[in-house]
Amino acid sequence: MQKIPSACVKCAKCIQACTTYQVHRDEVHSPRGFLELIEGVEISNKAGAALQSCFLCAHCVSACPLGLPVDFAIMQARSRQKKGVFERFYYFLLRHRFLMNVVFSVMACIPACAFKSKEIGVLFKLPFSHRSFLSRHKNLPRGQKSSTGTNSANVYSPANPLAPIKLIGPLDPRKMSFSPRNPSNLPASKEPLAPLNLTKPLEPEKLGNKGQKRRVAIFIGCLANYNYPSTGEALLKILDALKIEAILPRQECCAAPALFGGDMQTTLLLIKKNIEYFEDFIDDVEAILVPEATCAAVMCENWRQVLLLYEQKEWQDRWERIAPKIMLSTVFFEKHTELSSLLKSKPKKEALLTYHDPCHACHVLKSKEEPRRLLKQNFAMQELGDSQKCCGFGGVGIQLNNPKITRAVGKQKISHIVASGANVVSAECSACRIQIDALLKEEDLPIVFAHPLELIAQNL
Secondary structure (H helix, E strand, C coil), rough: CCCCCCCCCCCCCCCCCHHHHHHHCCCCCCCCHHHHHHHCCCCCCHHHHHHHCCCCCCCCHHCCCCCCCCHHHHHHCCCCCCCCCHHHHHHHHHHHHHHHHHHHHHHHCHHHHHHHHCCCHHHHHCCCCCHHHHHHHCCCCCCCCCCCCCCCCCCCCCCCCCCCCCCCCCCHHHCCCCCCCCCCCCCCCCCCCCCCCCCCCCCCCCCCCCCCEEEEEEEEHHHHHHHHHHHHHHHHHHHHCCCCCCECCCCCCCCHHHHHCCCCHHHHHHCCCCCCCCHCCCCHHEEEEEECCHHHHHHHHHHHHHHCCCCCHHHHHHHHHHHHHHEEHHHHHHHHHHHHHHHCCCCCCCEEEEEEHHHHHHCCCCCCCCHHHHHHHCEEEEECCCCCCCCCCCHHHHHHCHHHHHHHHHHHHHHHHHCCCCCECCCCCCCHHHHHHHHHHHCCCCCCCHHHHHHHHHHH
């Protein structure tokens, strides 16, 4: 990985794609500039601040003709920087799941509206659930080799019903009071809105033998576990409708917060723990479903990079056995089940929907059409201008250190959502949900954010 900066040919194709550069408009805050800083023997305070301004959106990786993993080089460089007290405490919690459960259950007693200032990062407005998704479903089979008996097929419990999502008709953006307060140096997109595409979805591919009980594992992710458990409830309801058995294995954080912040020791620990847990059941499931784009991207791509960087050959081999079965939820449902056909038989909704492409979904996992094909079965959709543009969340570090930058980028995304006229916006990423939902609520906009699985489950 130390060779990445020297491999850059300085072609500048990455610069216009860079989220951070769109705000700062200077060479230092660009992928080329970041690589120059990384080549230094020591990272000064100024250089460290510049590196902390990177959103790790991977747009530069997609734009680079050589495909250089600039984002991972920045994660590695951040490991050479000192960590703040809050960050160290957070990484400590990631290494100790029991304590994290306790702390986050206490956080549920603090209403998200307690932090009203618009000068702080939206991370401080994150709602916490009193009961995590994993704790709600302790009765689900865990998938360990030592377990006995058959797994229960009842994966969705009526005791945890999904709250209905209030859907109204399309909105007229001309009648909204939202006025984007973006810096003048953040240009508006000139990309026109795409026409509605209501073409027939592709026929799903089939997995498994007919008559054989289908089974998947669920890796829920921390945000869906602690903050948005309705995502997991929706996933279980969909699996139940498809008569696919689910197991909820023991699992740790995917390590994204630690990795993005540069805590490589915590990252390695969590990677190895998860691989060990997954090995217990991997031969008994078709897939490990992940309803979070960030988690799925980290598990499919960044785990490999970390194990390669630290020459963990044995663990690389163990990861390679598991990796092909790790799938974003909508990718599995669209490609490997009859969900599209099932949804097609259901009535259409009056709401107008627009879709935001999470950075990790479209730039790392190369997934864009799958959630749209599923949602188009029941919703009229209006494409979002610059749908692949970063929402501006960026992770814990940038939310703590550069909240103004995250808001500047976020406001640009909100302006596109308003311009679409949609009253529902969706994305398969809870990090995007934090950012977009908080900014929509700050402006009192009558637009609902819903995970695609929540919208799909509501139609079943």
